[in-house]
Amino acid sequence: MLQKLTAQEQAEALTQLKDWSLVDGREAIKRTLIFKDFNAAFGFMTRVALYADKHDHHPEWFNVYNRVEVTLATHDVQGLSIRDVKLATFINEIYHQ
Numbered sequence: 845m846l847q848k849l850t851a852q853e854q855a856e857a858l859t860q861l862k863d864w865s866l867v868d869g870r871e872a873i874k875r876t877l878i879f880k881d882f883n884a885a886f887g888f889m890t891r892v893a894l895y896a897d898k899h900d901h902h903p904e905w906f907n908v909y910n911r912v913e914v915t916l917a918t919h920d921v922q923g924l925s926i927r928d929v930k931l932a933t934f935i936n937e938i939y940h941q
């Protein structure tokens with residue numbers, strides 16, 4: 845059963861997630877990523893999309909040209925879960941690759 849992270853777990857997770865921050869007024873985390881051009885941004889989004897489809901956990905995101913703004917939350921628990929931490933970790937790992 846997917847569990848909602850406690851406030852303590854959220855704080856601990858954020859210390860491990862470089863460049864991610866809590867969304868004001870919402871149990872969600874966000875990060876903005878900048879790429880050299882749209883091609884690189886969309887290639888990144890494609891990799892994240894394949895991960896999301898495989899893990900059944902999808903980002904909320906916005907893209908304009910070389911910028912991708914990502915927000916993560918687990919709708920099924922109305923908050924943050926381990927799936928958000930894992931997806932944010934994946935995103936940090938592939939960014940700059």
Ligand SMILES: C[C@H](O)[C@H](O)[C@H]1CNC2=NC(N)=NC(=O)C2=N1
Nearest residue numbers: 900901902903917918919920921
């Ligand atoms: C039916 C499907 O498994 C669920 O709707 C999944 C899909 N992707 C999801 N993505 C996110 N971010 N949160 C969810 O709760 C979620 N639930």
